Amino acid sequence: MHNLTIAELIHGLRNQEFSSVELTRHYLDRIARLDSRYNSYITVTEDIALAQAKAADERLATGDAPALCGVPIAHKDIFCTNGIRTSCGSKMLDNFIPPYDATVVENYRNAGAVMLGKVNMDEFAMGSSNESSFYGPVKNPWNTNCVPGGSSGGSAAAVAAHLAPAATATDTGGSIRQPASLCGLTGLKPTYGRVSRWGMIAFASSLDQGGPITRTAEDAAIMLNTMASFDDKDSTCVDQPLEDYTATLNDSLQGLRIGVPKEYFGEGLDPQTAERVQAAIQEFEKLGAEVKEISLPHTDLSVPAYYVIAPAECSANLSRFDGVRYGYRCEDPKDLNDLYKRSRGEGFGEEVKRRILVGSYALSAGYYDAYYRKAQQVRRLIKQDFVDAFNDVDVVMGPTATSPAFEFGAKSSDPVAMYLEDIYTIATNLAGLPGMSIPCGLVDGKPVGLQLIGNFFAEGKLLNAAHQFQQVTDHHQQTAPDID
């Protein structure tokens, strides 16, 4: 059962090949038995999952079943869940039980999905290796000496190890696509504003976007159908008509114009990774697509711009964690300042603190113009690169990450090396565009991801291209060894 895709599970549940309770129990058993290897879950919500599964079975029996009725999924622990601890991977929120649901969580509940639990992540979604979690690093199911990527490393590891058929995730600079790439999965970051950010704990508000990590493009389409919504509680959520992303999966790719940015194949890219990505792009040509080289001239500036904008926004977004109304408070504060400084000093991990300090610096008096304002101007240049590119092409393709999964500790002592890990994914967040990663082969037994970037609200086009690719290739069907 744990090898079935979401599409297959929906089919199986509706044809009563198995019940949701059986399915859910199967997954809960696997988690209990296997997750100590991967550390992908922070909280397993067994009782809730079984109760939801039972209710789903009743609805399935009446024939009145919503889209994901009875399908178990896991939520990244960044999405607030009413009555269930939501830690954001931080000691700061180790005791935080929100009295409200994120809109994404509510959407899945309304669609009948069963919540298996909350999955691990880099602390406050800051990281590319899942080494910054208060709950310990997550291990890559393909090679447990390697990182799963981050920040949605728990989402990716859980799906790759078949401890959940799909998981929600978030992407601020590559946090869906990079772990999907490193774990051999399909990950989709929608257009900024397509998915509500209400109840999704903010890292960098103008960059954060929720999306699914799944095994196939078809599953990603099914998941996005439920996840995407217009939400008037999020001012940045876009009131754009919802579409059925599964409806266009089978469209022909004949004449699809693919742009391959030359800047994505420069120095720093692992040659074998480049080879797999090039081969995948050639596969699209066989499907009728036209491939041409394009230029995104400001690519080099995306990491520098991002590491001003994201820390600046996070420095303010994380000020609310002050030990006053919820979350961690230090022991015996001697005065108010001591309460603030120690609660935050002890409650946040090193990477979070570093980014808050960098952000505070970039916004401080005298530096605003040279850093923040400059980064915002560069952000426009980066967006303009894509706007120009999409005049000529439908989809941009290239690598998701510079290399397959790296070993624990390889980059954790050098933040700049870690930041450069997201060099191909960050521009998409700065521009607000949808991006995807799909598996396109292995290097040394570890997966490599192909990135697809689309125009604003062109998620349907990306999913269509990815699905067609997956119809003629089997990279997405490879599973990590020894997942039982």
Add this chain to the structure above:
Amino acid sequence: MEWETVIGLEVHVQLATTSKIFSGASTAFGAEPNTQACAIDLAMPGTLPVPNEQAFRYAVMFGLAIEADIGKRSVFERKNYFYPDLPKGYQTTQLESPIVGPGHVEIQLADGRTKSIRIHHAHLEEDAGKSLHEDFHGMSGIDLNRAGTPLIEIVSEPDMRSAEEAVAFARKLHSIVTSLGICDGEMSQGSMRFDVNISVRPKGAEEFGTRTETKNLNSFKFMEDCIALEVERQIDLIEDGGRVIQETRLYNGDTKVARSMRSKEEANDYRYFPCPDLLPVDIDDDFIEAVRQQLPELPDARQQRFVEKYKLSDYDAGMLAADAATSHFFETTTQTCGDAKLAANWVMGEVSAHLNAEEKRITSSPVNAEMLGGLIARIKDNTISNKIAKQVFEAMWQGEGDADTIIEAKGLKQMSDTGELEKIVDDVIAANQAMLDDWLASEPDKRKKKMGGFMGPIMKATKGQANPGLVNQILAKKLNSKL
């Protein structure tokens, strides 16, 4: 040396919306602590702001009232600092693109001069909560009910040259925002708070001196006292060879003592940047026009109208027109009694004195406008005298009923029965032979004045209820007949 005072004001005005600027929590005053602080106001993780349209409407109303440019695109920014009454660790406010641009406010001074005070801009922002300093085992308590209440902060140019001008400006702003109905004007509840920037310079100097800012004054009286104190301090300081330091100060209106908050200032670096949870707010011409069409009458226009329609003096009209509720009270009273001059006198006299004594607002006056009109009507139709009317007013204030009920119940009706009065006058003349002799012996031009001597005993005999005009007539007739 002769010194000149230079004053600029920053005024925080709580907008009278029913819900908060970024959440659907109530803004009602006086609720139990933290019962009106929702997840957004508490800055719970993952919560997001959505702005209140009414706050923008009110800000635009203010902008139109001071003939300012309206910001067609305004942007919220985050002002970062840590304080327990600021749950997000930043205040959402406007900096580079405020909703209201430059405008002006006209003030009238006691000597009859008028002066135009320039407004630099006004912006929308959220209020903070409150720290309660009562002791909770050595801790402070935080109430976040007020957090997120919409404010406009009005920033003036440094155009005021005396405490009188500053207070006149502050009162005028109060008058404008209450007339617009965008603020309840309850100063004691913090609905309007003033930060006063003060500097001094030698008279005739071009350059401004170094200023200090005294924060959070919530009464006109405190503002006046505080300015006097600070101006004196600065002049003394300079004349003794010292220098004024740019600093924030705190004034205690009860003890009349001010002190520096210098230590707070040093570390402040607010790191403003555009709030990424909110988008630019576009206000189009249709919105502005719709607001303009519904703009209520402003104090200056109302004053003009009172002068023309009710023939009041500029001064009286200005006093009444300053406050929308008082204006309404006056006009209702006038309508009921038909005499604007009497109505104005009573509103500015007895009503105002009683309200001040009990620190009540006119909207909660125990004697409402209809009741006052009813009372004045009885003066006009000679049922009671002015003097008795004050007695009736007092009883009305105590809740004993309307004027007619009280006059009836207490038998205060003026005696206007000529026959009865003639008899009393005869009796009084008869009982005061000496006074009569004196009167008869007086020079003819003194007689009118001396006639007043009989009024006391007559009024006494009628328990003050005699119609004084009628008594005068009868008395003159009777005395003249004895000549």
Add this chain to the structure above:
Amino acid sequence: MNELYQRQGFRARRKYGNFSALNHKSPRNTPFKRKTGPKRRFTQWVQALISEIKVDRSDIAKLAELARIEIAETTVDEVAKSITDVLALVDQLQAADTDGIAPMAHPLDATQRLRADVVTETNRREEFQALAPAAEQGLFLVPKVID
């Protein structure tokens, strides 16, 4: 950095609501103004200075105070180094020609929706305060607040 911190004049550009000592005028500028001659030269001067910036221990102390984060004495040097490294990375921005480019705060050119002025929230104090490290009589408790 120390030197820049102390440059009040420059600092005042975005300092809020304050009248500068000289002219009592708020320093708010018109948004997104194109750089003019002298301003541009000044920016270049600042940029030249920034590229040589090394964050030292006292800078970390100031940032830690600003962000209210305790940095353990033993890690200050390490933090200073890593922040210097990150700033060196972001300094690549200075090479970009952004003359006349409007800053972009949001990826989409959308404008704000406004909500109707309606009370939609009810009192949930007990639920919220159950999460508080210290609350009593409906109040959140903190060490004494001194103005």
